[in-house]
Amino acid sequence: MTAEYLLRRIGVFFLVIWGAATFNFVLPRIADVNPIEERMSQLASRGAVSSGNTEAMIKNFEKRFGLDQPLYEQYLRYLWNFARFDFGFSIAYFPTQVRSVIAQALPWTLVLVTISSLIYMVLGMALGALVAWPGASRLFKVLFPPIMALSSIPYYLVGIALVHFFAFQLEWFPLGGGYTVGTSPGWDTEFYLDATKHAILPALSIILVSIGFSAIGMRGMMVTTQGEDYMLLAEAKGARSWRLFAWYGVRNAMLPQITSFALALGHVVSGVILVEVVFGYPGIGSMLLQAIRNFDYTLLYGIVYLVILSIALATLILDLIYPRLDPRITYAPRS
Amino acid sequence: MTTAQPDTQGTMPLDTTLERQEGSALARAVLTPFRWMRAYPTLWAGLILLTFMILFGVVGSRFVDPELARAGTVDIDLDPWQTVEYRVKGEERSAFSVLGTDSQGRDVWAVTLLGTPLTIYVGFLAALIGMSIGTVLGFIGGFYGGIIDNIFKSFADMLITVPVLMILVVVAVTLKSSIDVTQQALIIAAFVWMWPLRTIRSQVLTMRERAYVSVAQISGANTLEVIFLEMLPNLLPFLAASLATAVATAMLTTIGMDALGLGPQNQPTLGNTIYWALFYSAPFRGIWWWWAPPVLALALVFGSLYLITAGLDPLANPRLRRQV
Numbered sequence: 001m002t003a004e005y006l007l008r009r010i011g012v013f014f015l016v017i018w019g020a021a022t023f024n025f026v027l028p029r030i031a032d033v034n035p036i037e038e039r040m041s042q043l044a045s046r047g048a049v050s051s052g053n054t055e056a057m058i059k060n061f062e063k064r065f066g067l068d069q070p071l072y073e074q075y076l077r078y079l080w081n082f083a084r085f086d087f088g089f090s091i092a093y094f095p096t097q098v099r100s101v102i103a104q105a106l107p108w109t110l111v112l113v114t115i116s117s118l119i120y121m122v123l124g125m126a127l128g129a130l131v132a133w134p135g136a137s138r139l140f141k142v143l144f145p146p147i148m149a150l151s152s153i154p155y156y157l158v159g160i161a162l163v164h165f166f167a168f169q170l171e172w173f174p175l176g177g178g179y180t181v182g183t184s185p186g187w188d189t190e191f192y193l194d195a196t197k198h199a200i201l202p203a204l205s206i207i208l209v210s211i212g213f214s215a216i217g218m219r220g221m222m223v224t225t226q227g228e229d230y231m232l233l234a235e236a237k238g239a240r241s242w243r244l245f246a247w248y249g250v251r252n253a254m255l256p257q258i259t260s261f262a263l264a265l266g267h268v269v270s271g272v273i274l275v276e277v278v279f280g281y282p283g284i285g286s287m288l289l290q291a292i293r294n295f296d297y298t299l300l301y302g303i304v305y306l307v308i309l310s311i312a313l314a315t316l317i318l319d320l321i322y323p324r325l326d327p328r329i330t331y332a333p334r335s
Numbered sequence: 336m337t338t339a340q341p342d343t344q345g346t347m348p349l350d351t352t353l354e355r356q357e358g359s360a361l362a363r364a365v366l367t368p369f370r371w372m373r374a375y376p377t378l379w380a381g382l383i384l385l386t387f388m389i390l391f392g393v394v395g396s397r398f399v400d401p402e403l404a405r406a407g408t409v410d411i412d413l414d415p416w417q418t419v420e421y422r423v424k425g426e427e428r429s430a431f432s433v434l435g436t437d438s439q440g441r442d443v444w445a446v447t448l449l450g451t452p453l454t455i456y457v458g459f460l461a462a463l464i465g466m467s468i469g470t471v472l473g474f475i476g477g478f479y480g481g482i483i484d485n486i487f488k489s490f491a492d493m494l495i496t497v498p499v500l501m502i503l504v505v506v507a508v509t510l511k512s513s514i515d516v517t518q519q520a521l522i523i524a525a526f527v528w529m530w531p532l533r534t535i536r537s538q539v540l541t542m543r544e545r546a547y548v549s550v551a552q553i554s555g556a557n558t559l560e561v562i563f564l565e566m567l568p569n570l571l572p573f574l575a576a577s578l579a580t581a582v583a584t585a586m587l588t589t590i591g592m593d594a595l596g597l598g599p600q601n602q603p604t605l606g607n608t609i610y611w612a613l614f615y616s617a618p619f620r621g622i623w624w625w626w627a628p629p630v631l632a633l634a635l636v637f638g639s640l641y642l643i644t645a646g647l648d649p650l651a652n653p654r655l656r657r658q659v
Contacts, residue, residue, distance in 0.1 A: 016493055024505060031509045152641035154587055156594065157630045160609075163618040164626070175619045266498035273500070274594055278613060292508060292595055300508060304501045315496050 124214025
């Protein structure tokens with residue numbers, strides 16, 4: 001990996017998050033929306049706000065964002081705040097910081113995304129490899145088309161159907177939520193079991209849909225791998241069939257899947273956000289829905305910025321470790 | 336497939352079926368579509384399913400009273416399969432409710448019939464505009480190269496990794512003044528041009544070096560002639576496959592926005608129906624007739640688009656034909 005590539009890649013990363021932050025700054029100003037006034041009029045129309053509280057909030061916000069200062073100064077201050085993950089106060093949960101509201105929800109989403117991604121990658125790659133392998137059972141070839149058809153449907157639509165059949169009718173799983181209401185999140189086995197039970201259906205709706213996506217890429221790579229010379233040589237040397245499959249085939253076909261995973265990450269996260277909405281899962285997605293319904297602009301901008309940042313960061317990390325995993329890839333300039 | 340090049344390596348049964356010349360001209364004209372169907376069953380299954388879904392909505396919605404898709408028209412939470420009485424501007428009406436009503440007094444059957452074409456419309460409009468932008472930029476970039484190409488490509492690459500739904504959430508929330516379906520399609524169109532750009536650009540790059548393009552250029556064809564007469568016809572399978580993918584992406588985005596409550600308000604789109612079904616916890620209450628029709632309609636439309644893309648694959652990537 002050359003220093004030039006490294007610098008350019010990190011540059012792109014900062015460009016993306018700078019773009020995301022700037023977008024959040026510019027858009028409300030073009031649209032001429034004042035989030036705080038907007039919110040106040042919303043609350044006032046419901047008669048939900050006492051006047052003393054309102055004035056304190058508006059004053060606090062104006063001071064906080066220096067709304068009386070020139071635009072470039074506001075912008076610089078804004079960027080500086082975002083760089084430190086300081087998104088100000090949540091409008092709906094005043095006086096809680098947006099940062100701490102998000103910190104509550106983030107672990108739920110991170111765990112859900114990570115675990116279901118790992119499971120769907122493993123299952124999808126196994127299925128894709130077996131479909132392309134001539135010696136494998138015909139069962140996989142039969143299984144492949146329905147799973148591919150399923151992959152065209154959005155996660156959360158599958159989630160709705162899963163809720164109906166497995167939670168409402170069969171009552172095997174709880175109806176939504178992240179843990180049983182009334183128990184408080186703690187670090188004991190009982191809570192873990194409870195949380196796992198709540199996470200199975202959301203995870204399943206992500207996994208069922210994504211297997212096909214991961215399998216099709218793997219199948220393509222497996223077919224290519226089978227034509228390679230080292231395959232022929234290994235076969236001629238009398239390597240056993242499973243060794244050919246796992247060591248020569250899967251191992252080489254697996255690594256390029258990392259790239260497609262990195263490209264799909266944004267799509268996966270958008271899907272997970274909507275899955276959370278379906279299940280009322282206490283992660284970023286449900287928080288986003290709350291922010292939209294409450295016109296909580298600061299929380300909303302904070303969530304959007306953080307999601308974009310996390311995905312950009314994950315893509316950056318995957319890009320940087322990829323050549324270490326797969327020695328066939330170099331970022332050295334072709335001479 | 337008159338443009339197909341004879342394949343000297345593996346013989347392709349697909350093309351021999353298509354190019355077999357026998358019988359009268361009339362018989363050929365009648366039989367050709369059927370031969371196409373036999374050669375590309377997946378593509379045709381997709382096209383037929385999609386046409387069926389469009390007709391289902393467009394024709395079907397003529398037979399229902401649009402008032403039934405409005406909140407508060409009929410009694411709430413009625414079971415499917417019964418006759419309902421309702422009142423519009425003091426006028427008594429009655430209708431047969433195939434799928435019952437929701438918790439806000441809409442008839443679910445009417446909503447599904449009216450919503451399906453609306454959602455497909457948003458998907459197609461956004462995809463067509465996005466495709467046009469992507470194709471034009473891809474052609475310019477691929478054809479001329481240089482710094483413009485670099486800018487387009489880097490921008491597309493950057494935007495591809497960003498979760499578009501997040502950006503649209505900010506746009507929709509900030510613009511708050513309620514948007515209609517066409518405006519929603521326009522906003523989405525701004526974010527579906529990246530994949531077409533990449534596909535078209537890479538194709539143009541390889542095509543630019545092909546002999547027939549050089550021949551055309553040497554024979555004095557101008558750039559537009561080269562693009563439209565030499566390159567574009569060869570790109571048709573790619574364009575069609577990209578369009579199907581773009582429609583799926585755009586529809587995914589529109590129902591995603593709708594499901595977060597950011598869709599066109601007071602429009603019975605399928606996404607909005609899902610939003611209200613979730614808002615009133617329909618899946619948790621077992622009101623299957625509320626959430627299942629829009630979910631099923633969407634699954635069929637997405638399925639048809641998947642079949643079209645998969646069916647176009649052997650046309651867009653001839654190498655696949657020899658696999659498996």
